[in-house]
Amino acid sequence: MFQPLKQALAGAQILFVAFGAMVLVPLLTGLNPSLALLGAGVGTLLFQLSTGRKVPIFLGSSFAFIAPIIYATQTWGLPSTMFGLFAAGFMYFVFAGLVRWRGIAAVNRLLPPVVIGPVIMVIGLSVATVASDMAMGRAGSQQVIPYQTALMLAAISLATTVLVAIYAKGMFRLVPILAGVIAGYAVAGFMGLVDFEKIADAPWLAVPHFVTPEVNWAAALFMLPVAIAPAIEHIGGVMAIGGVTGRDYPRDPGLHRTLAGDGLGVCIAGLIGGPPVTTYAEVTGAVMITRNFNPVTMTWAALFAIAMAFFGKFNALLASIPMPVMGGIMVLLFGTIASIGLKTLIEAKVDLMAPRNLVIVSVVLTCGIGALELKFGGFSLVGVGLCSLLAIILNLILPRHAAHHEGIVEAQDM
Template identity: 60%
Template structure:
């Protein structure tokens, strides 16, 4: 990745050039198509409403464009980093308290944006170096492994919703199609592997059901869904335990935000770290995430899939992302779309999850790789090993009545504290 400081000098980034032309509208629709698979996958896995996720992705992108004055061609949508805490939070505190915690995560981004204004962007890297962020990201991915395997085998809780062998076959087909599209795809197909995997698994389920005389695809949700439906917004509740559980998870996406902005900067050859400034892009991301949580949607993040599509199409005009946001909001009111998404067989999603959650873990490994030879230093090994075992071992700390810290949240806090209090290693 090209460092921001090495970018070719260019004039200040222009504001979005809004023109109601068929080409601009079509490219905007294409950007939403690229993001669609990952966008709806998060709510499908966590129990949130996909229509709300579409609405909050569009709203969040518009908020980001306003804050950054329409200068950065990025699309904001559902963040994978929060899948595990959302699942755990819904099971422990309920949907409303979980979305309240997600809104608080957005406010943490806002606070970080003001801290960047005061102290510069370097303080965040000093507070959260790779030795902390890397293992926390790995915990996020690895803690989801049982969820992916259970869904791929057709197991929902204690209920076997589909014969195990049939479920594994569907999961293998969707997983294989996603892998091959990501590796061999060309052009626009290379940035939509999730959609390709879902389509392949869905078609396979229809074919197997017809051959065996089984109902592998339940079309009732589609038939019963109205054409027009207001998204199922959820009013948040602010539960301190849920908030403190989710806040540490926001550390990794906050660091990732720097990489995303640097990536789009290298594509367009404009230094967005300086103008509109990382403090403003972080503020836009935070306000978008807070708005999503307040409405019952998943947290937002800048989508690397869309950055890849921008690279392919050379569509650098930020107004295109505004059109993508408008399409997302419009589609959120299409009841049949939500109904169609509900018909996707669980093992199809499970097969894709095996790959996605593993890739989250690999991202954590790539962060640790930045340490180089320092990875083998005793201090770094102590922090990494402690974070991993606390996060994956099921350690829970109880504080008073009704407040616990466990899993990803506890591992993030542990890594942060260890990095602050452990002495530097002597030569």
């Protein structure tokens, strides 16, 4: 009798840990937070179905897709963007098939750290101006919230997030984003910047507004390469949770099955209108602290997420968060994503004095941050998608013998 209750409470705790990051993605991209919860819940259940419920992983909104979603929505519209996200899920199946056929070594050869690192850096840095504009209370060229007020709110949410991330203990250290949003929201409420009437008028129960995908192959081709980074991140996440639990998940249930499960979650999110999902490091941290390795806990977390998706007032509450509060969080978040890319290069000891490596990283960073766009008739490739392809192509065609840094040193001496 008490065991199911204990597991349910543990599942609620997991959802609480993942909550801040999970709803942040739709708030930044203009998607429906309720559909993010629904996609995360259904995606996690599909992942468990694919893996025989052997891996204690929760799937939540992926940060890697923030910039691509913003660009694709502005370029092709939301229905076409959803089709692109649905198509991106198939990249996971490609990786799953490759792992099943040739093993993880084949993926590592195709996507070494010198490819993955700069691409992840572009994911964070390419939307740095969006974070700054929101922190300053700007939407496009309009000053929506007074500049000084906006900066103060952004500073409060950012400072709170940083303090909790550095000084908090135990479970509280896992929810810095949630703490930052709550602090900024509370101050904004006292300043009269929150419209509480819309929350009061919202229904308690409401069916989320689903978005029907519209077939657009340009959007699909744009999104496909974007899935490379989160797919690699998924592999790292599975290995990380295996290190916590002491089990070899790449062998049982198999990395091909975990990748396929994640891919199913991404496809479902695109079909309903939510952001793509990925494994959450926050949840891995929670599992490490609580020592609760039972995957049933994740089932409960998924069920709670699905239930929350139909809570109308909750959606209205999220929609009432002032822009600068989210901007303050983004200043840290996007920089953190870029730092993860840098960490990838450092941990792999990539020699940036080697001409080959320097060319790959330099070209990817410049094209990504500078928003270089390639157009072929009505089709265009820009951002993370273009950078991923550039990095893969350069890694394949540049000679391996150019792995020494003497050439650069000699060129500098000249």
